[in-house]
Amino acid sequence: MTEPVLELDGLIAGYGDTTVLQGISLSVPKGQRVAIIGRNGVGKTTLLATIMGLTRQHAGSLRFQGQDLRTVPPHRRSHLGLGLVPQTRDIFPSLSVEENLIAGMRGDATLDEAYALFPRLKERRRNGGGQLSGGEQQMLAIARTLMGRPSLLMLDEPLEGLAPVICDQLMETFEQLADDGRHTILLVEQHTDLALRFAEHVVILDAGSVVHSGPAAALRLDPTIVERHVGIGLPTGV
Structure with missing residues (x-):
């Protein structure tokens, strides 16, 4: 079996002594498109920040291309192939x-x-x-x-506050990047319908924990799962 490009096992992390992520386990194969969705404040941004080394990892493991990243600083993670587009753009x-x-x-x-x-x-x-x-x-x-x-591109709310025509253009770009064979993509997005159209695999977070992980196609067929965990319905035709 091919080793995952990213593997989290029992990851507990947060800011200082405050814990936000509560035992996250996740395995991402190379080239996969993963959408991370959930209500505001459930830990989505913290998850990407933790992968990038911008939070405090309290317990568990975080491996990228087989390497344990616990003691690796953010700039070194970037050199290893991690790339984060933050919500604040910066x-x-x-x-x-x-x-x-x-x-x-x-x-x-x-x-x-x-x-x-x-x-x-x-x-x-x-x-x-x-x-x-x-x-x-x-x-x-x-x-x-x-x-x-970056070989792993992490996008934190890239469509926030943008006009629909720009959102469509950016999603087309993400499709292009995902299809070029060089990028694995983690997408955190509040536009759930667009995220589910893009993703192959979906992770739903709630209160810092994974409450659902599975194929995007299953969620498109059964939107009640999204409604239950995220609190919104999906538009017809998603």
């Missing part, structure tokens, strides 16, 4: 689009790749990050993370 507002991209560049990454993925960034390449619209800032945050050559 672009450099005083730097130009191009300078932001260069700041994240590693290995054989090129600006042309970012501009091919997001042509709008090429048009705005001389503009400061703070001059961009919300959608453009999100494109920049995603492209800058991709410049680091």
Whole structure:
């Protein structure tokens, strides 16, 4: 059996002495599309932050490509192939689009790749990050993370506050990235219908614990599971 690219076993983590994640166990095969959904405040962002090394791991194990990450700092995790696009985007507002991209560049990454993925960034390449619209800032945050050559791409609420047309464009980009054979994707998203269309596997969190883990297709066929754990229904046709 192929070793999972990411494996969590009994992971307990949080901020300082405060525990948020309560024994998370999760195995993610290489190339899989995983959606992580749940109500606000149940630990979705904390889970991605913990994988990136931005929280305190109290117990359990966290392995990436077979390596135990417990003592590995965030910048080293990035070099190993972890990439996080945070909910806050965290672009450099005083730097130009191009300078932001260069700041994240590693290995054989090129600006042309970012501009091919997001042509709008090429048009705005001389503009400061703070001059961009919300959608453009999100494109920049995603492209800058991709410049680091992540094999595991984690996206935290990438569609939040964006116009529907931009959401559709970004989801098309995520599809493209998932299909290129180089990326495993963890998507945290409140747009549950879009997340379920994108994902192959879905994890539902509640109170810092996994309450459901299984194929996305099953949830599309039986939306009562989502309604029970997330508290929302799915639009017809999902």
